[in-house]
Amino acid sequence: MKLRILVMMLCVVALQAHAQYKLDYELEVSNNFGAGDFAPYFINSNTHGVISQTNASLAKIKLKSEMDNSKRFSFGYGATLWGGVMTKTAYSRYNLETNERELHKEAPSSLWIQQLYGELKYRSVFLVVGLKERGSNMLNDRLSSGDMTYSANSRPMPGVRAGFFTPQDIPFTNGWVQISGEIGYYKQTDAKWLENHYAYYNSFITKDLWFNYKYCYFHLKPSNPFSLTLGMQAAAQFGGELNRYENGKVWQNVKMTTDLSTFVRMLIPGAGGNNIGDQAYVEGSHIGSWDIMGRYRFSNGSVLKAYYQSPWEDGSGIGMMNGFDGLYGIEYKSADKNSYVTGAVVEYLDLMNQGGPLHWDPVDMVGTPIVSESTGSDNYYNNYTYNGYQYYGRTIGSPVLRSPIYNTDGYLSLTDTRLRSFHVAVEGRITEDLSYRAKFARTKSWGTIFVPISVPRTSTSAMVECVYDWRNVPGLKLKGQVGLDRGSLYGNNFGMLFSVSYRGMFNLK
Secondary structure (H helix, E strand, O other): OHHHHHHHHHHHHHHHHOOOOEEEEEEEEEEEEEEOOOOOHHHHOOOOOOOOOOOEEEEEEEEEEOOOOOOOEEEEEEEEEEEEEEOOEEEEEEEOOOOEEEEEEEOOOOEEEEEEEEEEEEOOEEEEEEEOOOOOOOOOOOOOOOOOOOOOOOOOOOEEEEEEOOOEEOOOOOOOEEEEEEEEEEEOOOHHHHHHHOOOOOOEEEEOOEEEEEEEEEEEOOOOOEEEEEEEEEEEEEOOEEEEEEOOEEEEEEEOOOOHHHHHHOOOOOOOOOOHHHHHOOOOEEEEEEEEEEEEEOOOOOEEEEEEEEEEOOHHHHOOOOOOOEEEEEEEEOOOOOOOOOEEEEEEEEOOOOOOOOEEOHHHOOOOOOOOOEEOOOOOOOOOOOOOOEEOOEEOOOOOOOOHHHOOOOOOOOOOOOEEEEEEEEEEEOOOOEEEEEEEEEEEEEEOOOOEEEEEEEEEEEEEEEEEEOOOOOOEEEEEEEEEEEEOOOOOOEEEEEEEEEEEEEEOO
């Protein structure tokens, strides 16, 4: 019913706007094939959750009307539909009747709505309603390994978000300090996916979650050659229903509250709800990062950036008591769009500290003589009550942290969050019509802070992409990708992807 209402609203907006708006459209046919349990890491990561299976034939229809940024008031809308056939992956599940594990095969839906949204802006603020793809507010999603808090790795969630359309001058700073930010509430609609992929033996499953995301950045004089950006991202999963299993049977069921006070507590986290853990500490599962980026713009227009994202799960992480943990990166962007190297990124990710291995709070043990406190064991992207930081099996933050879709044993949390990774990517233009992109990464994981492993899981991943823009047919584009993984982290996967797309525009006068 809600989907019908949203579609009707978008149709009304489109009819009202047809006299003055242009409608862009895109048609695409994509085929990928290879060997292994999944598509290679660099072919399936940071694709907004579209590609995951080893073999797939997909088609896309996309319609979009952009907002007019030059106008005080403007609105836009868009829709994207994906469909096709894909191979299935075998997952393990416990059968209570036979007391044995059995294999069942799962694949993404053969038809799904990827985007369906309406948006508007008035002066310096914007509002978006519906499903719309988004990625990092700081990093380059095409080249980066992925934002620590909100990357382009998972599907978009239906929701509402609002914020500043562009960075705004802060009064009384004479234009030296600008602020940007947004806040949004979303509904995670992946309950069926979770049910189909869970093992139903031990651990837990939490469905029908809500999601909150917000960020606030301060920008120091972006018009100068050198500029500094710093601020924080914060996200939270909350609400939903928890079922905890032991030996194939439910031993705990909790329905978390989602009243108005719950939504307020996502802005300023505090204890509440009807779950024991939420009542004792902070309601929901919170994660975020401190972000800082320095940018230098050369006289020819080229740009060099250096950035750092420090992840946090609780107060100790916010206090940056997590050692060397974080994403360290350098990005170069050429002013010459036809050069052999138009952009490059080098990143190093280290998540080995996580506040240390110990967590001790006297509140947990009433009457204990030990009054000192140690708030470690952050266990990034995992929580005692809520599933791993994922949506439709894909990590919402950095995809380097192995997504639950890889867990063919039916475990819904992340198994590899204590790791080190080196990542490099480059893109450029070989000829006026032919461009390329290449990525390489080496990752080594020691499991999680609570479940460490003695023999590290490793992965070496690489991908090369070429795109040909057909000059004689404007809008026609051919793309080819070749990728591979070697190691025990993502598996030994090899794959190739070929796609044909055409972009055009309807002039709705």
